[in-house]
Amino acid sequence: MVAGRPVPFIKDVPIPSAMSIPLSERVAIPELGPDDDGREVVVAGWIQEVRDLGGIAFVELRQGTETGQIVLPKGKVDEDTVDTLVEANRESVAAIAGTVQESDEAPGGFEVLPDEAELLNEAQTPLPMGVVDRVDTDVDTRLENRFLDVRKPEVQAIFAVRAAAVEGGRQWLQEEGFTEFTSPNIIGAASEGGTDIFEVQYFEETAYLSQSPQLYKQMMMATGLDKVFEIAKYFRAESHNTRRHLNESSAFDCEVAFIDDEDDVLWVLENLVHAITSFVDENCTEELELLDHEVTVPDTPFPRVTYDEALDWTADDVEEEVAWGEDLSTEAEYALGDIMEEKGHEYYFITKYPDECKPFYAQPEGEELSRSFDLGKSGMEVTSGAQRVHDPDLLRQRIEEMGADTEDFEDYLKPFTYGMPPHGGFGLGIERIVMEMLDLHNIREAVLFPRDRDRLRP
RNA sequence: GCCCUGGUAGUGUAGUGGCCGAUCAUGCGGCCCUGUCGAGGCCGCGACCCGGAUUCAAAUUCCGGCCGGGGCGCCA
Structure with a gap:
């Protein structure tokens, strides 16, 4: 046989098989x-x-x-x-x-x-972890041996629910006329600012793993595809080590053009969450039974709590008060989650954030506010979004104000100078919402093969 | 980036200076058993993360490393 050549397929010669049982x-x-x-x-x-x-x-x-x-x-x-x-x-x-x-x-x-x-x-013995043993296994050991872990019905159920969440969300977005698209994960400029991003060698150049499709989905707003979404991957090089952060995560990333203000985006988001939860509720009866958990399908519209109200309501419940203009502390987020829970709301929006704690592409409102929002679920931030700046001059000004060079943003800025409608969007974290829906204690349980600060394999 | 915490059989644990040639469970191996379904009974196997240091004596204290878990910041 010549090396490197595929073995030709010979018709009528069955592949030898050891199986006597069909x-x-x-x-x-x-x-x-x-x-x-x-x-x-x-x-x-x-x-x-x-x-x-x-x-x-x-x-x-x-x-x-x-x-x-x-x-x-x-x-x-x-x-x-x-x-x-x-x-x-x-x-x-x-x-x-x-x-x-x-x-x-x-x-x-x-x-x-x-x-x-x-x-x-034949399975070798001893097993690196038991599938039906009467002892618990650490999350770490389970992740090291995910193929065995997933043999457990209750673990399979988590991923069946995750798949249903994605399916339910995608289905609803498609019905609403959203076009699914895909943006590159390898990008040439560390453009969005904020979080640290991963560098990769791209032939003779340095490239980066995208922290979100933000800039690309905004570019799509200049095309006539007025509603787009991507099941996106976020790569973030933050060396945090918490039960709710991953270095590679997934999200429903949506963007909508021709909006009056961010409330049009909130409508999409709350209905998407409703679609996801009700799809899971209707289609995962057995899985939820296995997990001994019920999914609450929230009523729409979700309550809107302004940033100012959030500060005001939580002031007495936090040890360290949040200074106006700063993002809500984790402590304040949980406190607000408790308050909303008492009022009977698992999901709620926090709106009208101060401009200074939101990114350059968020549309400012008045002197100090921004048309930005987060979606909270029992104290967990599951989404953030905003109406975006669509005026190129304002955008340039804001890029300069954050100390960046507009030269680096020319690819991004170009569409804004040739007809960009008002638009806005959000990113809804899939692991976060699955974690919250199923009340998982560690976000790593909501991904098959999590990437975190110290985990690069399997 | 800052801070806290942990690493003992395959798995999960007890053990905070001598009582540890290390506990219990699960698992694994052997034997018994014709209705199990967390089977049962008897016997057995198997471990102190690595390197230094302190001490008459270290699983236990200290230092460094490696590997986990968590909190803050930040964020999905």
Whole structure:
């Protein structure tokens, strides 16, 4: 064979297979029941547990979040078949061809009596962590062994809910006429300011990982695509270590053109949150049951609390008072979360922030305020957004005021000089809202493979 | 960037100077058991993050490193 050449596909020559049990005929365990008594089936999955009682043994075979029982009355079942299953290490993958039997004593009212069993892949022992052990596992150990962790039904449920949240949000945005787009994650200028960003080598140049699609989605506002969104990745090089921060996170990033003011954006956001929560509520019944958690679908519109009100209301509850003009402290955010909870609101907007604590692209209002807002959920900031500046002269002035060079922003500024409508938007953190919906204690639980200060693998 | 906190069998833990050739659970191995479903019973296996220092004596105190967890700032 010539090195580097692909092996030609030869028609009519089957790929050799060790499988004597046809996996393609596999039936899903949840689809079986006592009514299938007598049916010949193929089942396959992970051997979760073996209970060998001597003359009879039981194997719990897991498929996804469900398990089914394989019964092995010794003497009645072929000895090799019994040994294959009973001697396999936990979490090995096995296939079984056999007959469904109705049984009052079996979980689910049925069990499979095998004719044949085959170990498809034996799990080594000891396992780096148990899937069904009666001991807890640290989040760190779980993340190191995510493939095992996700075998747990309650962990699978988290990611099913996350997928549903994304699906529900995307569906609603599409119905509302939003166009989904994709912006580059590798960018040439560290443009947005604020947080630290990651540098990457881009051939002979230094490039950066984008901290948000902010500037790109604004550019789209000059195109006639009046409503856009991206399921965006945020890369942020902040070396924080908290239960609510990641260095790589995801968000619904939306932008809308031809708005009167930021209230038009708030409408989109509150309805998006409503769509996400109600989609999860309607489509994740089993998952929420597994997680023993209910999702509250908030009423719209959400209450609007101004920044001034937020300061005023929380003044007595915080040890260190927030000076006017500063962003709300974490302490004040939680205090406000409690106050809103008491009033019966999990979700609420904080509006009319001082201009000085918001970025250059936020539309100022009057002398000191800005048309910026955050969405809070029980004290957690899940979104921030604003009406944007669309006047190029004001934008240049604000870039200079923050001490940056307008030269670095020419790509961004260009669309503003050739017809840019008033617009605004927001970024809704997906991990944050999943974390909040499910009351997870660590945001790392809401991502499969989190990137944080000290975690770059797996 | 600043601050706090932790690292003991595969996993989760007890243990704050000698009683530790280290606790318990889970797991793993062996044996017994024909209806288990957190199976049960008996026997066994397996660990003090690394490097220095203090001390008659260190899992335990101190210093440095490595690796976790958390808080603040900042933010989604």
